[in-house]
Amino acid sequence: MTTRLDPDALLLVLGPRPDRDVGRWLQDGLRGAVVDGRLEAGTVLPSGRDAAAALGVSRGTVTTAVDVLVGEGLLVSRLRSGVAVAALPAASAAPSAAPRPASAPRPVSVGTPDPALFPRTAWARAVRDGVRGLADADLGYPDPQGLPVLREALAVHLRRARGAHVTADDVVVVSGVAQALSLLARLLVAGRVGGPAPADGVAVAVEDPSSRGALELLHDAGLRTVGVPVDDAGLRTDLLPDDARAVLVTPAHQFPLGVVLGPTRRRSLLTWAAAGDRLVLEDDYDAELRYDRQPVASVQALDPGRVVLLGSVSKLLSPALRLGWVVAPPRVVGPLVDAKRHTDLGTSVPEQAALAELLASGAYQRHLRRARLVYQRRRRVLLDALGRAVPGLEVGGVAAGLHLVVRLPGEAAERAAVDGLLAAGVPVEPLSGTGVGRREPGVVVGTARVREVDVPRVVDVLRGAAATTGSV
């Protein structure tokens, strides 16, 4: 049985007729009514002439709209009975039927630079000049290894700033260190780098404590991680496990403890790697932000055939940019570029051109000098105030980076400090949460956006927390 729709009922379905774009109004209105079920399957539309008269549009407008919707499968044209609403398969619950709760504001990571320092104008100018300088050929699908002019600029920069042993051929541009870790982890799991994968899975050594985000990426890719303790000279390389195919390490500024991997440890790290033909993944995340001296050079230069150097603009410019690099030996570069291609075909060329421009023009280095001064001062002011107010407080790490670690007497103190700092808008995470095996109480505090006016509140929170069990 079929119903024929009254011409005037069409107006009820469609709502008021606009002054212009009536064709679009008719099409969109009909489509919406068919899709959401207001016009039931089998309903026959009025004739073109009747509909046009009722709606106050031309017959051509009606015909076009009907043709469009027939083409989309929403209406069917029947030889004898006219145009009817098609029988659609029972639609599943529409997305809007089950709205997700509004997302809570995401907590700010402790390693985030102060967004107020992001050089918006310089970045926009670098995009403009970078895009202007691109050849037409650069505007097709990207080279999955990275734009040659950026790889060249990064090689120059990393040789100078990080003592790396690198040419443009050794560089792979990635969308941040997170992507690099995710890709390398998958390659390790598949046995495509770091040697054949054992039947019981691939293990990677990690620092204990470590970045939780990095561990999550490795686990998500299917790697097993083995925590190796960190002391005042960095990773305890004497405890590196035999069965790991690689190690993820932060030699220039350990995350979160802030120590530097000592000279002897560097050598024994490489001896361990050489003995098992293992890979060293050197996460150089904030190495350029050293305040008291020139940063310690990367481990990569000591054995470019086994060390993979990872870096990004996240700590210096902004993690919103998703731009990073990998320096690796050819046996890693090949599979890594394949994996990058299979993941997203490559990183945005205009952004790569902009970073190349920033490096070549010296704007990157100027921003580095400026940011270093600001962050150094903020860190100093906070540390001085803490030292005066809470004399016994144990603050670890060298003068570097965007965070510091404060050890606290217990879990209650840790909770109090985390809650208090979050309430004060200061990026913080519990130190115990960064532990792999050991869980030490304390907080990792993001210092990048703690301005002088914020210092008293931070000091209050930490003093209160340190006194939580009555002892510091």
Add this chain to the structure above:
Amino acid sequence: MTTRLDPDALLLVLGPRPDRDVGRWLQDGLRGAVVDGRLEAGTVLPSGRDAAAALGVSRGTVTTAVDVLVGEGLLVSRLRSGVAVAALPAASAAPSAAPRPASAPRPVSVGTPDPALFPRTAWARAVRDGVRGLADADLGYPDPQGLPVLREALAVHLRRARGAHVTADDVVVVSGVAQALSLLARLLVAGRVGGPAPADGVAVAVEDPSSRGALELLHDAGLRTVGVPVDDAGLRTDLLPDDARAVLVTPAHQFPLGVVLGPTRRRSLLTWAAAGDRLVLEDDYDAELRYDRQPVASVQALDPGRVVLLGSVSKLLSPALRLGWVVAPPRVVGPLVDAKRHTDLGTSVPEQAALAELLASGAYQRHLRRARLVYQRRRRVLLDALGRAVPGLEVGGVAAGLHLVVRLPGEAAERAAVDGLLAAGVPVEPLSGTGVGRREPGVVVGTARVREVDVPRVVDVLRGAAATTGSV
């Protein structure tokens, strides 16, 4: 046994002393010589005083350089015998020792827009204005689902331009359709979308012929693909296999054949999906570039709970941008956002802000109108010339997109056409290479950059190829 280096030999190792930055010269020179083995392990350096005198620098400069290199593990300071070169583990072959061959110019994909049309100035302006409009909070780690202002702008755009049933909550911003396919494929393999994964692997139906690049991504993620033939009304939905958990389909403009999925087929596609609670992956890659009429609306609106709509700026702006979107039901959005976070944490915020700006300012739509006119004309001129010169030539597909398909009488003709067009600088791929099961001879020709002056050469090549076996 140890050698003590003659002070003057240091100069030989370091090369000529520059006028400024002597500290850096000394450090970099020593580091390089230790790393590349010119200074052997155990070699003892001259005393600080002797070295300073020989090099013409201050003792402080020497001391600083030595301290830095001791910190990096390259030198060791011994109580009695002075400073010596450290014993490094045998370095593996350095990257530069095995240079890869210079990469050949990558062939241009047939679906690439004309880079000369890329609106460089408008893009740079959109980045500038977009970045200016960002809140400080947007410059931290990104929302892995995408910048809210862009998701909002895309929802408006896709409702208008593609008839999609979508709000900002249903949109996930990705780094191009390739990334979307790669992530969705992994989720299907893991059984996290599309239902539990069977023990013998997950199968996905694909169009035969199909984009080779898309198939490669699906296979790389571990999916099995089942080819389903395409005829003049698009995918033969009556042949969709029961054991597939999803289908990848190009309803608005089939790649490569250029046909449109017919109304009845649309309905039966959704019936198949509903029957097995399967997913339809609707690749809407070039749907906005329809020249003879308004583009057919997306299938997604007909069943937003089962259809996942994929699109990007690659065909309209540039594939160098790596910016795309997914419209999906909540049961897919959740796992997809998790996967995106574990892959790269999110897409570049400045680029997302720029696209939002482009959409909101109307610049996107203006560019679309302009590009559509240019591409329509180029396609028309080429088709007219071909029609006059090679009357029997079989050219398929509707007036849309950036490519056309020419069927040829055999493999020899296909090879001749591919070679001839490549030599003429025209993007081309063999039609037989896009076949999944069937392999039909012909060529897929990229028309976007074939200007009027290029037409005679293209016509010559295709006429010659069509005559290769003596028959068209």
